[in-house]
Amino acid sequence: ALACGPDAVQEMARACGFGRKTGISLDFERPGLVPDTEWKRRERRDGWRDGDTCNLSIGQGALLVTPLQMGLYAAALANGGTLWQPRLVREIVPVDGERQEIAPAKAPDGPHWIERHIRVVREGMRDAVNQPDGSGKRARLEQVTVAAKTGTAEYGVKGAGRKMTWMIAFAPFESPRYAVALLVEDGVSGGTTAAPRVKQLLTRVFNEVEGLALPPPPPLQAVPDPVPVPESVPVPEEEPA
Template structure:
């Protein structure tokens, strides 16, 4: 993050990374909305998934056993989402990824925004001259392989889940005035609503992502009395240590607005649950302590040496 050779490289909008397991939320939305599974669908995780001559590993080497969809999100089970991704198919994954704005600019008022890659059958044929394979779908369904995103795209995605299908275009400049106070520019919010997604999916995702923080891979972000919903991710990096991801929002309370959405990536940081999630906790804690409208008491939460932080 302090590379003197690229001082003007804006990672929030120009950094392109595999989203890792944060992308499992997108796979979940596609699967539920296309009726490829239900929240009660169960798969068995023995710790790996053999496909042809390849073996795809789950981060939990001993396996998660039988898991339903909520626990698969909470525990970030690769084997579950590999099975789910094969049922959903790359065409649906592509469809929903584009629905949420992956593969295109968010429209933020900053120059040189990157777009990342939403891979498809056509994309691979044009790029490499070969056909799409089920093995490619396996990788993409867990946020690896050809799919890439920017931190701002994942922030917008997390915002869409937080707002239950309402997406606001991100912006920096709210208002410009001259020395006399005359308004020269006033930002007009730009939003779109994803009306084709079953509303019950949003409620389930909030519940599942809260469980990630309360008892899953994102426990390092847990703050008592301030419910946070999140998803960890660990993006494979062929050039070095993996990148650590954590997307989250909070507080998640009935009939109360979401106040803060975060998209955190730590280049070469390792596991998202161990590295990115604690950063989210620090940000939320600072935000809460500076908010005069809240009167919350916080208990310091230490990372347990015995707790196994997954991807």
């Protein structure tokens, strides 16, 4: 990340759909945030540092994304680099008119990935699920090869231990048809909390939509209640000298 520089990292993040609305027809959609030098100077009154570049490159720091953005990003990884604009309606069928299909549209200014680079990323996501020591092994299916990436992001008061636990996935690896982004607030980690839920979701998809007979996954463990965080920490008064 430091060799590329912050501008290149920020440019790629925006090309992947982060920091801007996806174009879905929902008025309340949020764009998220790709922090840059101007933002940090304005909001934090501080300059951009190498640590900010490193944090941004791994999805930490001030970066803000939505589950929908992450789902579209997973789909782009699956299809080799096309970022699609999401839609809520596939077709319109008037009572007395002609069926009108709503064609999918590509998002403007999508990423331009080199094929060999995206192949390495896809293979890494496959191994994360299907290798014995992979962080996403709890999302593995028996008859379908799943590719995924876990994520665990701390949030809230520093030191409180609260986490956003993520997994993005696509399947089947060889010919992807489904992309998933799943977020669990206050989970343990992406691999521990999110991955089993992705496994449960994809099992139902492939059984009910694709007609497979995958065995049911084990019951999910409840997410523990977050540790309450005090609104303020009392500071002891100094004793007089």
